[in-house]
Amino acid sequence: MIKITIDGIEVQTDREITILEAAKQVGIEIPTLCTFKNLSPSGSCRMCLVEIERLSRPQTACTVKITDGMVVRTNSEAIMRARKAVLEFLLINHPLDCPVCDKAGECILQDLSAKYGAAAGRFKEGKRTNPVSFEDPVIVRDMQRCILCTRCVRTCDDLQGAFAISVINRGSHSLIEPFSGGRFDCEYCGNCLSACPVGAITSKLHRHTYRPWYIERQVETICGHCGVGCTLTLQMRENTIIRVIPDFEKGLNSGMLCVMGRFGYDYTEHEERLRSPLIRKDGELVPVSWEEAVEFTAWRLKELVKKYGGGAVAGIASGRCTNEDNYMLQKLIRYVLGSNNIDSAARLFYRPAVSYLERMFGQGITANLIPGIANSDGVFVAGGDPTTINPVLGIAVRSVWKKGGKVFVVGKSGGLRSNIKHELNHAEGAGALVLTWILAKVYEKKNFISENSIIDKKLSALKVPDMDMLVRVGVSPEALQYTADELVRLKNPVVIIGPETVLYGNGSKNLFLLGALNYVLNGRLFVLMDEPNTQGCLDMGCSPGVLVGGRPVELETFGHKMENTAGMKTPEGTGLNLFEMINGANSGSIKAMFVMGENPVFNIPDKKKVESALQKLEFLAVSDIFLTETASLADVVFPASAWSEKDGTYTNLERRLQRLRKGTMSSRGRADWKILADICKALGMKESYTDVKSVWDEISRISSVHSGVRYESLIGRGGIWPYGGEPLRGIEGDFEVEGLEDMPELPGFAQSGRVILKEDKSLIHSSSLSRYSPALMGVASEPLLMINPVTAQSLGLSDNERVVITSDKGTAVAILRADRGMPEGVAALSNTFKDNGFRSIVGYTIDPTLKSLNITDRVVTIERAKQL
């Protein structure tokens, strides 16, 4: 027990804390400028000087740890003078332009000056001038206002791990540079914005249009961009979000946000938002009343079910919609219309990956906590860049490195390139080869005795490639050896699985290899999830083979439970998956489709095929917030509420249930669950729902895993898996691995002049939704083709050139960007912007084992675009 006295008050603690922390415990406030949450102390601003008995010099309270018997004074005359002096030093060169500073009202320098500052100025020397810069797309920096506390630099380096800014020059000429503007490594996360105590870094969005005291309401909600589910606060005036700030006290993100979460909220106010229901009349979509749209939809669905049977109807759910929305869609499709044809874009990667791993190890195997990653001593990543797909999860991986842990990345290291020792980047298509070698080596070194005979048997059946083959796909023996040696040493490893493990073939084998590796290492699994509620969408039964709560439809007991508890009879048969629905529409077996918050025309490969399939439907209803490529083909379109306009729950990639809260009022859109409930009602559903909570209550009655979870309790740890219900553990039984015993083939290389195309997930964009965000478009407004510089050179193309990419399925236009991280002969294109993206110009087959997307037709030619 340490006992100290601060200003005559005794403080007792059993931890070695700083004087600053000790003072806070007894309510003594010591002013600080350079101290900030989650940052290590710097001791540089000198604002927190205190007197310690028996020491001649004043000491910084933020750095000095308490020792037993210490006597501290924080309010002597000398200390008051020192504080005044520090403020005077900071203000002599400060522009004192508070009236035009967006920080006014929440500026620490302003507040402290009011409290301790001098009454009059005596600086006659002429202020130092420093540049104000507007060249960054999302922030404005005014180095004249900077007090060099370096909170931004420490945040960027130590927390974000981007290393995009540094103090440059020295002494009184120091300033912080260069932030973004496309140079160096800025990730536009804006976490420096939260860290800045003054107006040196301000947001470009809503510049000069508000003051902190204009904020009328604020709402704590969950980010709607990716599967991490960061907690954030919407600050609003009238019906507009003025800004989004993180909450340092709540949520799994500890005050960190990414560019999408912090700045990408403004799509909700885009002028192209749908404002009225639309019905196609004489070939044109025309505005109609809600009643007409609902009645029309109910009538058409009823008619078509009567004519063709329930099996002719299909629904596409969405990982962007809430659990309640998805629940209501599956209720419409399964229980009102009598069809098991319900699926979502989770089919493309997440659903097959998670269910395959759950088949291996039981339900919830991927339900691990993101903050826990930081406590790991090593992270193994394969199949995608966590720093762009799930940025805040990505920074947890970087923090492992920061603490001395190891990071391994199979494939392009991307945002983790500073955190790895060796690249394990391989030729396109050789992932399974590399993973097999690593797994075999680790298995051998660990002397692992498996308790799972099924996995064990498969492990011994693996054919291990020799080093020669690996060298031929571009991986160095040194890197492989290092990886195997270090992996074996890990005590608390994490394995992260991204979409590329499945998207480009060898899906089941890659998943088996990674699942087995995690098993042998005794690690924790994470599967990257690009939408905020993909997991919830599955949990709500929006997948053909699975009912609410993730129960297999073929296990009849669950069907009975639905009937017993809710009087709902589950239709027979497994139902069609997403691809089968498209094929069904094409062949005429599917006649009607309800698409909620999804854009299959843009997000499923082979745009032409998907488009023509949907055109053949007798009835297509879409609910969305924009008139997407898919919505524009519909017979009826419902304007939905956007993320900031609705209540409900999301289930993130940790399977944590979190509550989304309504901030702004909907611009005449309605929540999807409400639209669907109205249609169900019109079709004769007996239940009625007053609000989103009443939908949740029904879910928690029916779903075994969610049983007993109260809507109100979904705060903090309340939503952490398992929720108190019964997860389905230990499904004993075999599973299939395609090509298990085959030696992985050396990938064939493209002919000269042709390149293999991959999908690029940009950090800035969140699939096709963020093209409506002016802020994010301001950062990245055009599609980029990332390509190895040597390959670009061999094609006679150079950086920043506009190029046309042509495949057998179509063409797309992008700006060429040389990227050393890309393997030779490979290029990557995003799937975000209007006109053709990556998926529009590739084809696909269905993986026979996983029933997932296997993208094909990736060989492309790249040529310089003709001058306009």
Place this chain on the structure above:
Amino acid sequence: MDERIILRNTDDPLNASIAGYMAHGGYKALEQAVGELTPRDIIDEIKSSGLRGRGGAGFPTGMKWQFASLDPKFPKYLVCNADEGEPGTFKDRPILEHNPHLLIEGMIISAYALQSTRGYIYLRGEYPHAKRVLERAIEEALASGYLGNDILSKHFRFNLTVHSGAGAYICGEETALLDSLEGRRGLPRLKPPFPVNSGLWGKPTIVNNVETFANIPYIVSQGAKAYASIGVKDCPGPKLFSVSGRVNKPGVYELPMGISLREIIYTHCGGIKGGGSLKGVIPGGISTPIIAPENIDCPMDFVHLPKYGSMLGSGAVMVFDDTVCIVRVYERAMKFFEHESCGKCTPCREGTAWMRAILGRIERGDASERDLETLQDVAENVTGKTFCPLGDGAAGVLLAAMKTYREEFEYHIKNKRCKVQ
């Protein structure tokens, strides 16, 4: 026979080569140390010699070594601080340029005592010639088996690299030096932890001044007793004084600790240039407070100078006669401190710039009595509140000068011109 210990044989141009150095008996102390003594013996010997670090702070070297040697972490790094950037200081330069093997021998013995296998000489960028000399000397020592992986066939390994600074006075501060050596901006680190426990790359690290290392071979070969008989009690040994300014024979002098300023100026340096009268002396480099002529009998060592309101610092004696304007000296000094402030802490970053600006106006005759008050107040606001000693020194020396030479500052204000000329 050259009586000097540190500057011994530096008049011999061949001394910089290993052959010349060995002809004068060089590397005997190393052979003796490695052949006859244990690391523990050497640390004990250094402790009982009473050697204090020659960089400025005067910390007992033996004690520092013991701290590092007790730390169980390995590797241990040995760093020579050859970044003498303190204005007025050029005492290490003759060692670096004319007696490089003495430094290297001292470092190798230290490495042996501390069980360090890796050493760096952080040499200021302003000494390009010394860099060439040192690099050649290291190659020679390597070729002769005094450096490398099996020194004197005793399975003792030590390698040494010269690392150039690039013009940053703050890197003379040992933790800033370590940051700089690690390839960062040279900012002082928070202490604790101290370098002896967590220095270069978090490992136990000994940082000693060039002159300190140059004392080691003598102590090892002649014994602590012989060493302690030189100089004064509590401050034994020889000391290098670099004398500049208005004296007839400026230069580097090796004299016993505790010698008086008067003796240095009048006996060794031939008195004041041009026969003028002495106005003041800075005894230990620009960041030590100036001493008035009436106090020049003070003994030059770590113990006595503080009693005269100053410090031994680096032993850089700067002599000013009545042709020198004190205001101008301190304006220039403050310009230096402003230029060299790393910018990390507020009082130093802002205070040095502000003080320089006011001093500039006083010097130009564009200031009022109020400005002098402000200057005094700003200096007091810096003193004792900075992160490292740089800002403290800047304000402290100005306050001392303003106290001793107040009328000169006032003259500038009243008469809008300098008293000198």
Place this chain on the structure above:
Amino acid sequence: MPQVTTERLKILRGKIYELMELYPSYQAALLPSFFVAEEIFGFISPEAIGEISNVTGVPAAEIRGVASFYAMYKTKPMGRHIIQLCTNVSCMIEGAYDLVEYLKEKYGLTPGGTTPDGRFSLVIMECIGACGTAPAMILDTDSYENLTKDRLDTLLESYK
């Protein structure tokens, strides 16, 4: 100013790899790498920063921060010969500022500036450790002491 070529960048890369051998961390090679970059390109060019970043893995922003901290690095193009003249106290009282004036009059050189023909750049130095032989300068990598206007003239003549 030497042009940036792949060949020159390759030489730089090779040198950095050699320097990295001398330290347990790659970042420690930064300071010596900057000197090498100056030798090859005349100053620490953006391309050199990119290359140093690629090889050492130190982020480019931090490299700029480090380079700009040290007064002796050339972070912009400079003249063929660099006059680094000390004006600190000991040199000042022996007339260093007269030499600064003289360089301005005779060569049109101002502190931080370069002669129009690109022959000389003048950098004002803080103490260069030649206080006993003041005033003094470092011209490129050689020290010259006890300077007078005449001596300065003669010396500069020999640097074309």
